[in-house]
Amino acid sequence: MTTLQAKQASKSGAVHGGAGHNDADDGFSDLHPAYSTLQAMAESNRCLYCYDAPCVTACPTSIDIPSFIRKISTGNPDGAAKTILSANIMGGTCARACPTEVLCEEACVRNVAEDTAVEIGSLQRYAVDHLMARDLPHPFKRAPKTGKTIAVVGAGPAGLSCAHRAAMLGHDVVVFEAKPKPGGLNEYGLAAYKMTNDFAQREVEFLLGIGGIEIEYNKALGKDINLADLKAKYDAVFVGVGLGSTNDLGLKGEDFPGVDDAINFIEKLRQTEPKSDMPVGNNVIVIGGGNTAIDAAVQAKRLGAEEVTLVYRRGAENMSATEFEQDLAKTNGVVVRYWAKPVAIKANGKLMGMEFEKTELDANGKLVGTGETFEVRADQILKAIGQKIKTDDLAGMEITGGKIVVDKNYQTTAPGVFAGGDCIKSGEDLTVQSVEDGKQAAIAIDAFLKSA
Amino acid sequence: MADLSCKIAGIDSLNPFWLASAPPTDKKYNVVRAFEAGWGGVVWKTLGIDPPVVNVSSRYGAHHDQNRRLLGINNIELISDRPLATNLQEIRECRKEYPDHVIIGSMMAPIEERAWKDLAQQIAESGVHGLELNLGCPHGMCERGMGSAIGQVPEMVEQVTRWVKDAVDIPVFTKLTPNITNILWSAEAALKGGADAVSLINTVNSIVSVDIDNMIPEPVVDGKGTHGGYCGSAVKPIALNMVAEIARTPETRDLEISGIGGITTWKDAVEFMALGSNAVQVCTAAMIYGFRVVDDLIDGMSQWMDDKGYTSVEQFTRAAVPQVSDWNELNMNFDTKAVINPDNCIECGRCHIACEDTSHQAITMTDKPEGGRLFEVVDEECVGCNLCYHICPVPDCITMEPVKTDKPPMTWPEHPLNPMRVAAE
Numbered sequence: 001m002t003t004l005q006a007k008q009a010s011k012s013g014a015v016h017g018g019a020g021h022n023d024a025d026d027g028f029s030d031l032h033p034a035y036s037t038l039q040a041m042a043e044s045n046r047c048l049y050c051y052d053a054p055c056v057t058a059c060p061t062s063i064d065i066p067s068f069i070r071k072i073s074t075g076n077p078d079g080a081a082k083t084i085l086s087a088n089i090m091g092g093t094c095a096r097a098c099p100t101e102v103l104c105e106e107a108c109v110r111n112v113a114e115d116t117a118v119e120i121g122s123l124q125r126y127a128v129d130h131l132m133a134r135d136l137p138h139p140f141k142r143a144p145k146t147g148k149t150i151a152v153v154g155a156g157p158a159g160l161s162c163a164h165r166a167a168m169l170g171h172d173v174v175v176f177e178a179k180p181k182p183g184g185l186n187e188y189g190l191a192a193y194k195m196t197n198d199f200a201q202r203e204v205e206f207l208l209g210i211g212g213i214e215i216e217y218n219k220a221l222g223k224d225i226n227l228a229d230l231k232a233k234y235d236a237v238f239v240g241v242g243l244g245s246t247n248d249l250g251l252k253g254e255d256f257p258g259v260d261d262a263i264n265f266i267e268k269l270r271q272t273e274p275k276s277d278m279p280v281g282n283n284v285i286v287i288g289g290g291n292t293a294i295d296a297a298v299q300a301k302r303l304g305a306e307e308v309t310l311v312y313r314r315g316a317e318n319m320s321a322t323e324f325e326q327d328l329a330k331t332n333g334v335v336v337r338y339w340a341k342p343v344a345i346k347a348n349g350k351l352m353g354m355e356f357e358k359t360e361l362d363a364n365g366k367l368v369g370t371g372e373t374f375e376v377r378a379d380q381i382l383k384a385i386g387q388k389i390k391t392d393d394l395a396g397m398e399i400t401g402g403k404i405v406v407d408k409n410y411q412t413t414a415p416g417v418f419a420g421g422d423c424i425k426s427g428e429d430l431t432v433q434s435v436e437d438g439k440q441a442a443i444a445i446d447a448f449l450k451s452a
Numbered sequence: 453m454a455d456l457s458c459k460i461a462g463i464d465s466l467n468p469f470w471l472a473s474a475p476p477t478d479k480k481y482n483v484v485r486a487f488e489a490g491w492g493g494v495v496w497k498t499l500g501i502d503p504p505v506v507n508v509s510s511r512y513g514a515h516h517d518q519n520r521r522l523l524g525i526n527n528i529e530l531i532s533d534r535p536l537a538t539n540l541q542e543i544r545e546c547r548k549e550y551p552d553h554v555i556i557g558s559m560m561a562p563i564e565e566r567a568w569k570d571l572a573q574q575i576a577e578s579g580v581h582g583l584e585l586n587l588g589c590p591h592g593m594c595e596r597g598m599g600s601a602i603g604q605v606p607e608m609v610e611q612v613t614r615w616v617k618d619a620v621d622i623p624v625f626t627k628l629t630p631n632i633t634n635i636l637w638s639a640e641a642a643l644k645g646g647a648d649a650v651s652l653i654n655t656v657n658s659i660v661s662v663d664i665d666n667m668i669p670e671p672v673v674d675g676k677g678t679h680g681g682y683c684g685s686a687v688k689p690i691a692l693n694m695v696a697e698i699a700r701t702p703e704t705r706d707l708e709i710s711g712i713g714g715i716t717t718w719k720d721a722v723e724f725m726a727l728g729s730n731a732v733q734v735c736t737a738a739m740i741y742g743f744r745v746v747d748d749l750i751d752g753m754s755q756w757m758d759d760k761g762y763t764s765v766e767q768f769t770r771a772a773v774p775q776v777s778d779w780n781e782l783n784m785n786f787d788t789k790a791v792i793n794p795d796n797c798i799e800c801g802r803c804h805i806a807c808e809d810t811s812h813q814a815i816t817m818t819d820k821p822e823g824g825r826l827f828e829v830v831d832e833e834c835v836g837c838n839l840c841y842h843i844c845p846v847p848d849c850i851t852m853e854p855v856k857t858d859k860p861p862m863t864w865p866e867h868p869l870n871p872m873r874v875a876a877e
């Protein structure tokens with residue numbers, strides 16, 4: 001057990017009336033254990049109930065954070081949950097997966113007052129879990145039926161958020177999902193210890209409680225369905241396909257057994273039960289500096305890899321992984337090596353390791369190799385150097401810089417086709433941003449259909 | 453360490469901190485623990501005529517803040533439910549074992565001369581330093597014609613005080629109820645009856661909360677609830693005013709005062725004494741935290757006295773009384789404005805919305821070019837109400853700064869806009 005796990009295990013054991021969480025010591029129990037009622041009461045009372053609060057501005061979905069926290073403090077957690085879900089129907093996942101330390105919690109005025117933000121993410125989870133644990137009717141009502149039907153491509157955060165809001169606005173929705181399960185990266189891409197107890201599936205089930213949404217599984221764009229048919233058959237189309245492809249290192253041997261994309265590794269792990277059935281190397285190298293790289297490295301370590309080395313071509317301050325995530329890697333025993341780039345995959349019948357060249361910035365600030373090299377042995381290499389859009393299925397839409405171009409109303413250059421989530425350029429590849437894209441796109445589609 | 457010894461109604465006390473007549477002073481076991489903890493005295497839980505009363509089960513209700521801190525407790529407990537002889541025997545033992553500590557006997561009886569005199573004499577014989585007449589209990593006992601049923605009628609307050617004064621030769625404290633229209637009437641009655649001091653306030657009549665699942669006022673006794681006596685820090689402002697009124701009114705200012713009402717910290721105690729109390733009594737703070745709270749009361753008051761250069765409590769007792777005045781004596785030409793220190797501001801926006809929604813629209817909120825928000829006071833609109841100063845979560849971020857003026861002081865009776873103005877010439 002890691003120090004962090006031990007700390008959390010003792011914390012979760014001491015709480016009163018805590019929501020049940022996975023206590024199994026497989027390294028994949030809750031990263032942040034659920035709050036007990038007592039913890040929620042104490043933390044909610046730390047909120048100053050700011051006016052025009054900075055945390056709301058910092059949230060991509062603009063959740064009215066002071067209002068929901070006040071409702072927790074007055075003993076109205078289900079009201080708090082409705083406040084959250086009215087702005088962000090996937091508030092449960094966002095409470096677990098958001099890098100709150102660079103969003104709402106970074107903006108919290110308590111940071112100025114006493115250097116410790118209100119734990120908004122944990123409070124949000126408390127409220128949403130409280131509501132979802134009760135057998136209540138879906139908290140939102142649908143507007144009178146409009147008779148319009150919208151096709152949504154992709155049952156990830158963007159697609160499902162769009163579907164839910166469109167259903168609320170009175171439209172019927174058919175969602176086409178390439179995989180056998182809904183949730184997108186919530187189901188297949190987030191680290192297991194962030195989404196325990198099958199939360200992604202439970203959240204989708206909750207979301208579908210609005211009614212008017214039908215999901216067709218194993219329907220991949222470009223294979224089983226195509227945009228032209230969807231446009232012809234439905235009143236509007238929303239594309240939330242995410243990023244279907246990954247970047248390559250451009251090295252020889254990249255298809256060698258043992259070399260894999262980190263997101264594939266995480267996807268397999270997420271679908272494996274028990275987690276101990278998931279194979280992992282003894283010496284694992286992870287290439288990259290984002291949250292996916294950290295997720296892969298930490299989970300490899302927790303699966304039992306003896307040594308996990310995360311190699312990043314620049315310094316810690318350049319990593320897109322947040323400081324919290326970087327610390328998580330270190331406290332889990334991941335060795336992090338900065339300023340080095342992979343130059344060769346070493347194999348001798350079987351995967352042996354990788355050769356790296358040290359890097360530095362030249363006088364012009366450009367990243368260059370120093371010529372000095374070193375080797376790290378490995379029997380598994382996981383690449384987390386970014387994903388890219390699969391463009392071949394998106395005929396008729398302008399794509400720039402690897403992202404679908406949309407106007408301020410989320411409409412692509414193909415009339416009647418809207419897009420959102422990781423496949424458009426909305427800033428950051430975050431669940432919470434995808435949820436916002438989907439919600440806003442649904443509102444834009446509603447206006448589009450009414451003006452048509 | 454400053455000398456905290458004090459004298460009230462002729463009784464010397466090690467310090468001004470006594471435990472009030474209540475559950476914490478119900479028996480020797482508690483009283484011994486209190487004296488060992490450092491309390492200067494106790495007022496024994498109210499004694500009545502045998503047979504002893506019988507109490508109900510479920511006795512306290514609570515007023516919490518949202519963080520489950522107790523702001524106040526109400527109770528429906530009656531007076532001591534132990535035989536009088538048992539209490540008196542334990543009082544004798546405590547007096548013998550703790551000769552330097554004060555014990556006051558609290559008592560109540562029906563409105564009959566013989567009853568009051570006999571009981572007073574019996575208690576006095578146990579060796580108490582003085583007697584306190586419980587004319588305030590607002591629940592249960594009042595339904596039997598005792599407690600506040602007596603305290604709410606000034607003539608009865610005077611009568612009972614006189615009966616007891618005639619019966620014993622030890623100091624008598626008349627304990628007043630706040631559940632009246634004008635505390636001065638009760639205080640003056642006590643003075644006329646010969647009281648050596650008044651103790652105030654007793655508990656405030658109250659319903660503290662309702663069980664909204666079952667629609668019953670709390671505390672619940674088998675499906676029903678009743679009004680009870682409210683105490684704790686929430687009642688402090690009510691008590692301070694009543695103490696100050698007695699201390700500043702010519703007809704009552706000669707009464708010595710044992711101040712009671714939500715005293716929780718040493719600062720509360722200093723405030724009670726500054727407004728007229730010669731000593732103080734505490735109950736709820738001890739019920740919430742235990743007798744050990746006396747340590748902070750003693751240490752905090754002593755530190756403060758050292759810092760201020762006071763060498764005895766008499767030096768600050770009643771020191772704030774001359775500054776308590778009628779509204780009509782306030783200077784209408786005084787003006788103060790809020791000043792926000794941007795260096796301390798955490799940008800929570802609460803001053804802005806409080807002023808904007810509920811006061812004088814005198815605090816603007818603008819975006820700073822470098823990010824964040826700037827809050828500024830519009831002097832022309834600010835009336836100096838103090839609201840922003842009070843709600844700001846950061847100490848010393850908002851201060852109230854008096855405006856320099858050449859105008860001489862002017863009261864409302866002198867003010868030109870007052871239609872009832874007293875002619876100056």
